[in-house]
Amino acid sequence: MTKTRKIFHLLLFISLFWLLLPGWAIASGTATVTGTKLNIRQFPSTTAKILGQVKKGDKLPVFSQKGDWLQVKFGKQTGWVFKSLVSYQAANSQTTAVRPVQQQTTTSGTGSNYATVTGTKLNIRQFPSTTAKILGQVKKGDKLPVLSQKGDWLQVKFGKQTGWVFKSLVSYKLAQPEAKPVNQAPAAVQKTVYVIATTVNLRTGPGTNYAKVGVARQGQELKVVAQQKASDGKIWYKLANNAWVAGWLVQEKPQVTPVSSQPQDKPEPEPVPNLPPAEQGLYIDIRAIKEGDGTRIKVYANSSVTDQVVLEKQDRQWKVILPGAKLLNPFDGAGQSWPGLELLQVQQLEDDAAGVVLTAVYSSVYAPVLIPGQDGRSLEILVGLGRLQGRTIVIDPGHGGTDPGAIGGVLKVKEKDVNLAIAQRVRRYLAEEGAQIIMTREGDTYPTLAERYTLANDQQAQLFVSIHANSNTSSSVYGSATYYNNENRTSEEIAARLKLAQLIQEEILKIPERKAFGANNGVWLDSRGLAVLRGTRMPSVLVETAFLSNPTEEQLLNDPGFQDQIARAIAQGIIRYFTE
């Protein structure tokens, strides 16, 4: 039990401070201290307790790695050291463990690829976001030409327009890109690019070793007549005036798409900055956008960055530290006023712990909401944005670890896995609305029921939502249900719980062909004495998404598309609870 408790507290620590998926990696080898002194900390964070100190030349056995931190043994204890202050010799190689290969953010389609709609209905949206305007709808079996791909979204052509569809609701196979021979001679191209860096040098040839002949500024358009790969593999563009410009400091102008007949209700999204290749080290670019009463800060990186973020808090001041990162362009918004913030500053550090630090001083007590991008290469920090800002919600994926929960009769799908998959999606959709989300578990672990509701009570969460899948001795029983509790509650407290259960069920039943389990739209007063519903002081419900004992529903629960539909419905019910 104490072991479970320790793991639970560690997970709790991670979910509270990072709100991100932990990115652990197994490592083994020896770290030799290169800094004069080196702190050994209890957790991989610069704010964690210092357990001890070692000096230059000391050697420490390494047994795991997380982001920029190494877990080491010293004496009889274990602790964490900052990787850039040691030289790390992995047991089986000359260098530190290689990062897993990252998927490209955007992949161009060849136009010969088709997505076939697998869901009953599918919305086509203006941007790759579930909140973007719906441009149209297609039905099961429809085929759409795929133009490009971004995270979980595909850009498709329909009629004369282009739009975005959610990847898990279509069947789609990306054709393997053809291997192109390396071309060392300039290849003729005709395109217009614009400068994304603050300034770029124009040179007499394709490389930084060529003489500088001029400068172009951010936003300036340049006509490209040829391109060439330099000896280091990087692309350079030859301009109409015969000067050369570095390909990674400019971006191609997007093609003009046909004007939609409907009025535009959202500005075009900002283009993703063009960053140097990952082999050149971690580069980031930071943009801030004013949105009504709030500010959206976007961090773009050229390799996985979300598992390396370190957060430091002091009163209303938050520091978001990206160890080892280099800033591509200086942040030029320091002198501006940003809604929701008294100060926004981005600095490049130059000492041992080199990296970038973003300092934000909040006007209110709200914590920043961090939303990691799907591929780990981007991070959004929301200030005063979203319908759920200032709300703290506990999401409880039922079961876990040694307790698998119900097990499907045909595919042997485990309830604990389905619950977690749905809960992680619920977390994302609520975080996008500015809510602070606390997960009772992030992985395959088993916090006790008391630990789950105590966490919610201690954190003074405003809502607790437990996610489960149902089971019955009869395989023909099916449907969705949500439970609430009325023991020792005032009439107001009961009304709040009932409202939450009703709204979640209402949203779930909007999913095509979804049926309620039982009367009252599947809203049940708990008669089983469910511990998490009894123990939570705030409004709480337990959602039984579908029956794993029913073969059709087991298949649905195993489908990421259905998991996403259920997650959206639960999130939408919660949003309505707070806003209606």
Ligand SMILES: [Zn+2]
């Ligand atoms: Zn369960």
